[in-house]
Amino acid sequence: MFSFKPDRSQYPAPGPDGKLQIDLETGKYLKLWQGPNHPGITGNMSVELTVCGDEVVEGKTHVGYLHRGFEKLMERRTFIQVFPIVCRVCVPEPDFNEYCYAAAVEDLAGIEAPEYAQWMRTLILEMGRFNSYMMFLGGIGGALGLGITGQWMTYVRDLMLDRFEELTGARIYHMFILPGGVRGHLPEGFEGRMEEVLDTAERYLADIDRVMFSNSVFKTRTKGVGVIDPALFEPYGVTGPNARAGGVAKDLRKDSPYLVYDQLDFEVATATDSDIFARATVRRADVQTSIDLIRQILKKMPKTGPAMAKIPNVLHWKIPRGETYIKGECSRGEYGYYLVTDGTGYPRRINVRGPSYTHAMALLEHLIPGTNISDVAALMVSLHTYPPEIER
Amino acid sequence: MGLREVLTPFTVWKHVFDDPVTIKQPIGRPAAERYRGFHQNDLDTCIGCGTCEAICQNGAIDMVAVAGYDPEKGNSGLKPQIDYGRCCWCALCVDVCMTGSLTMSNEYTWVDTDPDAFRFVPGLEEPWKDDEEGYEREGKRVLSGIERIHMEEMEPEARIGNFDEIVAGYSRAEAILEADRCVECGLCVATCPAHMSIPDYIAAVRDQDYDRGLQLLYETNPFSEVCGRVCTHKCEGSCAALHEGDPIAIRWLKRHIIDEVPFDRRIELIGQPAEPTGRKVAIIGAGPAGLTAAFDLARAGHGVVVYEALAHAGGMMRYGIPEYRLPYDALDRDIGVIEAMGVEIRTNCRVGRDVTMDELRRDHDAVVLTIGLHMGRSTRVPGTEGAGVEKAVDLLRRITDGEKVPLAEQIVVIGGGNVAMDIARSMARLQKAEFGKVGITLTALEDIDHFLADPEEVVESREEGVKIFDARGPQEVMRDAEGKVTGLRTWRVKSIFDAEGRFAPAYDQSDERVHAGSMVIEAIGQAADTSLLGAALTEALEWNRGRIKIDTAFRTSEPWLFAAGDAVKGPDVISAVADGHRVARTVMEKLAAREVAQ
Numbered sequence: 008m009f010s011f012k013p014d015r016s017q018y019p020a021p022g023p024d025g026k027l028q029i030d031l032e033t034g035k036y037l038k039l040w041q042g043p044n045h046p047g048i049t050g051n052m053s054v055e056l057t058v059c060g061d062e063v064v065e066g067k068t069h070v071g072y073l074h075r076g077f078e079k080l081m082e083r084r085t086f087i088q089v090f091p092i093v094c095r096v097c098v099p100e101p102d103f104n105e106y107c108y109a110a111a112v113e114d115l116a117g118i119e120a121p122e123y124a125q126w127m128r129t130l131i132l133e134m135g136r137f138n139s140y141m142m143f144l145g146g147i148g149g150a151l152g153l154g155i156t157g158q159w160m161t162y163v164r165d166l167m168l169d170r171f172e173e174l175t176g177a178r179i180y181h182m183f184i185l186p187g188g189v190r191g192h193l194p195e196g197f198e199g200r201m202e203e204v205l206d207t208a209e210r211y212l213a214d215i216d217r218v219m220f221s222n223s224v225f226k227t228r229t230k231g232v233g234v235i236d237p238a239l240f241e242p243y244g245v246t247g248p249n250a251r252a253g254g255v256a257k258d259l260r261k262d263s264p265y266l267v268y269d270q271l272d273f274e275v276a277t278a279t280d281s282d283i284f285a286r287a288t289v290r291r292a293d294v295q296t297s298i299d300l301i302r303q304i305l306k307k308m309p310k311t312g313p314a315m316a317k318i319p320n321v322l323h324w325k326i327p328r329g330e331t332y333i334k335g336e337c338s339r340g341e342y343g344y345y346l347v348t349d350g351t352g353y354p355r356r357i358n359v360r361g362p363s364y365t366h367a368m369a370l371l372e373h374l375i376p377g378t379n380i381s382d383v384a385a386l387m388v389s390l391h392t393y394p395p396e397i398e399r
Numbered sequence: 400m401g402l403r404e405v406l407t408p409f410t411v412w413k414h415v416f417d418d419p420v421t422i423k424q425p426i427g428r429p430a431a432e433r434y435r436g437f438h439q440n441d442l443d444t445c446i447g448c449g450t451c452e453a454i455c456q457n458g459a460i461d462m463v464a465v466a467g468y469d470p471e472k473g474n475s476g477l478k479p480q481i482d483y484g485r486c487c488w489c490a491l492c493v494d495v496c497m498t499g500s501l502t503m504s505n506e507y508t509w510v511d512t513d514p515d516a517f518r519f520v521p522g523l524e525e526p527w528k529d530d531e532e533g534y535e536r537e538g539k540r541v542l543s544g545i546e547r548i549h550m551e552e553m554e555p556e557a558r559i560g561n562f563d564e565i566v567a568g569y570s571r572a573e574a575i576l577e578a579d580r581c582v583e584c585g586l587c588v589a590t591c592p593a594h595m596s597i598p599d600y601i602a603a604v605r606d607q608d609y610d611r612g613l614q615l616l617y618e619t620n621p622f623s624e625v626c627g628r629v630c631t632h633k634c635e636g637s638c639a640a641l642h643e644g645d646p647i648a649i650r651w652l653k654r655h656i657i658d659e660v661p662f663d664r665r666i667e668l669i670g671q672p673a674e675p676t677g678r679k680v681a682i683i684g685a686g687p688a689g690l691t692a693a694f695d696l697a698r699a700g701h702g703v704v705v706y707e708a709l710a711h712a713g714g715m716m717r718y719g720i721p722e723y724r725l726p727y728d729a730l731d732r733d734i735g736v737i738e739a740m741g742v743e744i745r746t747n748c749r750v751g752r753d754v755t756m757d758e759l760r761r762d763h764d765a766v767v768l769t770i771g772l773h774m775g776r777s778t779r780v781p782g783t784e785g786a787g788v789e790k791a792v793d794l795l796r797r798i799t800d801g802e803k804v805p806l807a808e809q810i811v812v813i814g815g816g817n818v819a820m821d822i823a824r825s826m827a828r829l830q831k832a833e834f835g836k837v838g839i840t841l842t843a844l845e846d847i848d849h850f851l852a853d854p855e856e857v858v859e860s861r862e863e864g865v866k867i868f869d870a871r872g873p874q875e876v877m878r879d880a881e882g883k884v885t886g887l888r889t890w891r892v893k894s895i896f897d898a899e900g901r902f903a904p905a906y907d908q909s910d911e912r913v914h915a916g917s918m919v920i921e922a923i924g925q926a927a928d929t930s931l932l933g934a935a936l937t938e939a940l941e942w943n944r945g946r947i948k949i950d951t952a953f954r955t956s957e958p959w960l961f962a963a964g965d966a967v968k969g970p971d972v973i974s975a976v977a978d979g980h981r982v983a984r985t986v987m988e989k990l991a992a993r994e995v996a997q
């Protein structure tokens with residue numbers, strides 16, 4: 008009843024190249040920059056909008072505000088020295104970089120991380136996924152003016168950061184998963200304290216269900232908005248919850264299990280509508296999966312065992328010529344590290360495949376035309392993208 | 400849309416009385432125990448190896464000198480200084496630290512108005528320097544190898560009946576693994592008397608570049624094949640790796656390089672000596688000191704003649720060290736390279752008997768004295784005069800010469816150093832061959848915890864059947880009515896040195912023992928035989944407590960005469976090599992100065 012119906016008839020027809028021929032001189036159109044500093048932007052990027060009235064005619068994404076040239080930096084560092092910088096490729100879910108990098112190095116060096124480390128890595132990745140979803144659930148409410156969800160989720164995320172802190176020694180950049188294994192064991196009493204956090208999280212998530220998912224304003228503004236046609240999934244490289252919200256039950260944790268996922272019990276959450284609401288519900292269900300997985304892992308993981316495999320002296324670690332691609336399911340879809348080695352002590356090339364690269368740029372540009380200005384923020388957040396991981 | 404959907408959001412208000420979630424700063428609660436706060440360093444444990452500096456990907460660490468911490472064996476005296484404008488708190492420096500001295504506090508914040516405060520030497524004065532909590536790595540270091548790669552060795556039963564070499568040497572794969580453990584800190588270089596470029600030649604092993612490795616060895620040591628087997632390896636005693644594990648097998652890696660390079664290739668790699676200068680130097684004694692000096696002088700183009708009293712060159716390397724530790728052909732290869740540089744060695748030519756000092760002085764531009772210590776010392780306790788009591792060095796020399804040496808079924812050795820072990824184990828082998836069993840008793844003044852011999856010598860000699868009695872002082876060699884040796888009477892040692900540190904053993908006479916045996920061997924030290932000098936020169940030279948006095952450049956008080964090696968300094972092959980280099984440099988400086996003067 009409140010939903011926005013774009014009226015395309017008032018705009019010029021696209022030219023032969025498919026692009027709109029917009030003449031700003033007519034005064035009918037306006038350029039509007041959303042970002043790079045804007046609460047409704049998923050981090051440091053911006054969208055250059057062309058609007059007509061409150062309808063968006065065109066949106067161009069601009070990235071590059073963060074560029075730190077990580078992939079190049081990695082080529083100048085020894086294999087151990089790459090380890091501390093990979094986490095910085097993605098601030099909100101850094102651990103995936105640590106895992107993929109470590110696993111890629113291990114693959115080419117012919118090393119296998121011990122069982123304990125495999126469990127620990129899985130635990131860390133689920134904790135990281137949980138936190139990443141906290142940012143999403145807070146962000147999507149915030150993008151629609153529901154500021155309280157952001158505060159709640161930040162609080163819960165902080166509690167999980169406490170667990171990260173006591174386990175890894177750091178809150179944001181954990182630097183805990185390193186080639187060969189992990190840096191340590193669970194602290195005494197960790198399971199109990201983690202259970203408290205999960206408990207609190209569940210209570211707050213129930214509140215989120217009431218305040219957000221059962222909220223008629225939220226529903227109205229997200230249902231049927233920002234629909235991604237599943238036919239676009241392939242050509243646009245859409246993976247993860249964005250695809251699962253469109254009925255594609257793909258999840259690398261199930262489809263090509265890594266670490267100890269084949270020993271864990273879980274379902275892949277899906278939805279059918281492929282709109283903002285569907286994407287939010289899939290993630291809501293995924294948080295619960297992560298919570299369950301964390302509980303399972305803590306119950307099933309070995310209590311002792313070496314945390315590290317025997318690795319060569321890292322000061323002159325050379326890795327034979329080779330290439331490998333290691334991938335996993337992060338909170339946003341397929342995350343991967345492509346590593347090429349040439350027999351020296353330095354990586355020849357590292358390429359990071361982050362899902363945000365496709366979702367936040369090409370896909371977003373495709374989805375924007377025809378939306379209402381006020382929906383752009385929610386649309387962007389619903390794709391759950393992190394610019395740092397676009398600009399490696 | 401039902402009414403419920405409109406109303407439920409209002410349930411948020413129930414949180415209005417919750418404690419505030421966002422607080423101004425995390426102060427007020429301590430950080431987790433493992434939190435990576437600010438660096439701490441136990442400066443008394445830190446050895447200044449700089450491994451932390453090497454690993455830091457941010458270049459945040461500089462090794463700096465700190466007042467009150469001086470360099471010493473196995474410790475550079477430098478300490479890491481950290482720049483928090485660069486650090487990313489990865490704590491790799493903590494994980495890689497060779498001693499575990501580097502840790503972190505679990506402090507959250509550090510506020511200072513002086514930006515330079517954030518470039519600091521942890522462990523000096525920061526308030527958290529003694530904090531208990533904070534990040535330290537779990538267990539021992541894992542970023543570099545802790546355990547030494549084992550080298551194959553002959554089993555005791557297999558080795559006791561012969562003089563075959565005991566250790567096998569590393570295979571290439573083993574050597575690479577052992578070389579991998581080195582962190583290239585260079586602490587060992589300072590300790591090595593010859594300052595061999597250890598981390599560099601170890602790197603050559605890792606790189607499988609044996610040519611480069613060999614050239615590096617020859618830059619500082621023409622006796623690398625010998626030292627690769629029998630060096631006293633003091634370097635390993637200062638290796639950074641020993642703090643949480645085994646020191647790097649520096650000696651075995653040196654040997655491995657030599658093993659990998661064929662003899663002819665060695666000469667090729669070292670290259671030809673310089674053009675002849677026409678200068679002539681005489682060297683007395685073909686031990687490591689004399690031959691090293693000869694090598695250097697010959698490479699510089701000087702004519703060198705080495706006069707050697709015995710039938711073969713090598714000095715104590717041949718006539719002291721037993722063959723099972725140093726096979727003669729290994730020694731011959733080292734000497735062969737030196738001869739290939741044009742050095743002439745005149746064996747069976749004893750100076751003082753076959754040629755005089757005056758003649759040497761007359762015919763050469765300089766004379767270098769490297770005669771070693773070849774006269775065995777005696778305890779002079781009652782009963783040592785007469786048959787049945789021998790000196791270790793005499794027996795070892797005769798064994799090398801292939802002579803049949805006196806033997807008994809039960810032998811008592813006096814002495815607890817390596818020479819005592821060498822004679823005990825050599826005699827054990829002869830006993831095994833002659834009588835089918837070993838009967839050796841070894842008595843030493845020192846208690847077993849303070850033994851002078853290397854620990855592995857103690858272990859191996861025991862494996863071979865040598866019975867060790869520690870803290871026993873010899874009182875008398877017992878003889879029967881016919882004068883035949885029947886054993887050694889000893890008292891227990893209470894202390895070896897007096898309050899002033901002088902050698903003055905004190906005994907517990909109530910604890911007396913007689914060690915039965917029909918032969919006693921004294922292995923308590925050697926002295927130089929300086930009779931070759933003749934009365935006039937002996938009179939003219941300055942002496943220092945029975946030894947010819949030398950200055951730091953190895954000059955004696957006679958301008959034409961230089962001296963080096965065991966005879967004036969000692970105590971081992973690598974020191975003799977180092978001294979050989981030094982004395983050669985002094986001689987060359989003298990020759991060059993004469994050049995200018997003429």
Ligand SMILES: Cc1cc2nc3c(=O)[nH]c(=O)nc-3n(C[C@H](O)[C@H](O)[C@H](O)COP(=O)(O)OP(=O)(O)OC[C@H]3O[C@@H](n4cnc5c(N)ncnc54)[C@H](O)[C@@H]3O)c2cc1C
Pocket residue numbers: 629630631683684685686687688689706707708709712713714715716719720721748749750751769770771772773792795817818821928931963964965966969970971972973975
């Ligand atoms: C039994 C034993 C075991 C040892 N084991 C080790 C070991 O494992 N590792 C180690 O590093 N060191 C060891 N050493 C010590 C090492 O051998 C000596 O420190 C080293 O050989 C000293 O070298 P040098 O050149 O000063 O003297 P020497 O090697 O003693 O050489 C001196 C040479 O001068 C000759 N000479 C003497 N007088 C005359 C003369 N008048 N005319 C001509 N020639 C003369 C001698 O015959 C001899 O060849 C051992 C010593 C002994 C006795």
Ligand code: SF4
Pocket residue numbers: 454455456457458459460481485486487488489490491492493
């Ligand atoms: S914590 Fe990391 S960045 Fe900081 S000094 Fe240590 S190695 Fe360097």
Ligand code: SF4
Pocket residue numbers: 440444445446447448449450451452478479495496497498499500501
């Ligand atoms: S690695 Fe450890 S022992 Fe070596 S210099 Fe650094 S702090 Fe000191």
Ligand code: SF4
Pocket residue numbers: 580581582583584585586587588597598637638639640647649
């Ligand atoms: S051998 Fe030991 S002391 Fe020498 S450079 Fe290697 S680690 Fe350092």
